[in-house]
Amino acid sequence: MNTLNIHNVSLVYSNGYQALNALTIEIKNGIFGLLGPNGAGKSSLMKAIVGLQKPSEGTITFNNQDIVENPIEIQKHLGFLPQYFGVYPKISAYNLLEHLAKLKGINHPQKRKKQIITLLEKVNLLDAKDKAVHTFSGGMKQRFGVAQALLGSPKIVIVDEPTAGLDPEERNRFNTLLSDLSEDIIIILSTHLVEDVRNLCSTMGIMKRGKLIVQGKPKDFIKQLQGKLWSKETEKNDISAIETNYKVINTQLVERVMNVTVVADEQPDSFQAINPTLEHVYFNYLS
Numbered sequence: 001m002n003t004l005n006i007h008n009v010s011l012v013y014s015n016g017y018q019a020l021n022a023l024t025i026e027i028k029n030g031i032f033g034l035l036g037p038n039g040a041g042k043s044s045l046m047k048a049i050v051g052l053q054k055p056s057e058g059t060i061t062f063n064n065q066d067i068v069e070n071p072i073e074i075q076k077h078l079g080f081l082p083q084y085f086g087v088y089p090k091i092s093a094y095n096l097l098e099h100l101a102k103l104k105g106i107n108h109p110q111k112r113k114k115q116i117i118t119l120l121e122k123v124n125l126l127d128a129k130d131k132a133v134h135t136f137s138g139g140m141k142q143r144f145g146v147a148q149a150l151l152g153s154p155k156i157v158i159v160d161e162p163t164a165g166l167d168p169e170e171r172n173r174f175n176t177l178l179s180d181l182s183e184d185i186i187i188i189l190s191t192h193l194v195e196d197v198r199n200l201c202s203t204m205g206i207m208k209r210g211k212l213i214v215q216g217k218p219k220d221f222i223k224q225l226q227g228k229l230w231s232k233e234t235e236k237n238d239i240s241a242i243e244t245n246y247k248v249i250n251t252q253l254v255e256r257v258m259n260v261t262v263v264a265d266e267q268p269d270s271f272q273a274i275n276p277t278l279e280h281v282y283f284n285y286l287s
């Protein structure tokens with residue numbers, strides 16, 4: 001079992017901006033979902049974990065090794081899948097993986113070949129190994145991205161918005177792959193897609209303005225909202241009156257009619273009970 005321990009981490013950039021504020025999390029094998037609006041500090045946290053940005057305060061350990069003092073300790077076990085690769089050179093998938101494997105220090109030619117073939121099989125790209133990566137579909141590129149992130153058998157993989165731009169079928173296939181991989185390693189998934197967190201993550205956290213405002217299991221959060229969510233169709237002009245009496249967590253058009261959802265212990269007049277989803281949980285914590 002791998003353990004990433006982030007304790008009381010704060011990060012103040014040189015311009016004085018506090019991007020992380022006393023953040024504490026323990027992450028074990030499985031997929032940890034990190035949700036939060038733009039600018040909440042998710043990328044800053046990732047940078048601190050991978051050793052690209054030293055925290056101003058606090059400690060980060062990976063399997064009991066201090067990785068703030070010794071970033072190499074995590075870098076040799078780390079795979080990173082950015083949202084987009086900037087450039088896809090006009091070379092085959094196999095050759096590009098071979099090049100990246102050499103950069104990662106996998107020097108033994110036979111071992112390198114075996115690992116590349118195994119990874120191409122795992123991400124279902126073995127048949128496409130001689131095709132140029134720039135001709136791949138979006139889903140194939142993302143699966144290629146997973147293969148490169150897994151070179152060197154990392155114990156921790158960080159994926160940033162991995163399903164952006166994929167069609168629903170590609171997104172399903174990609175999510176199944178991530179889920180299969182997560183049994184023996186830590187995967188940290190930073191995303192705006194609440195549904196992906198619901199489907200994939202055993203644990204999750206929500207960030208807001210540099211703070212981790214909550215962490216736990218998606219299903220426990222949903223349970224906490226059971227029997228407390230109420231919704232009704234409304235006019236746009238009536239929303240501010242509802243807001244004075246109730247905690248409104250969402251207003252949204254459903255079949256072109258405005259629906260308002262509130263959290264309350266008792267059923268408000270003319271509202272219907274609705275079943276909570278993780279999206280309601282997210283809105284509830286952010287509103």
Ligand SMILES: Nc1ncnc2c1ncn2[C@@H]1O[C@H](COP(=O)(O)OP(=O)(O)OP(=O)(O)O)[C@@H](O)[C@H]1O
Nearest residue numbers: 013015017019036037038039040041042043044045
């Ligand atoms: N090098 C830096 N110097 C100063 N401020 C920075 C620096 N990098 C990021 N910030 C600021 O820190 C805040 C958090 O940024 P961060 O990129 O961590 O957010 P995020 O949650 O990852 O958002 P997004 O989803 O948009 O990437 C932002 O207000 C950003 O402008």
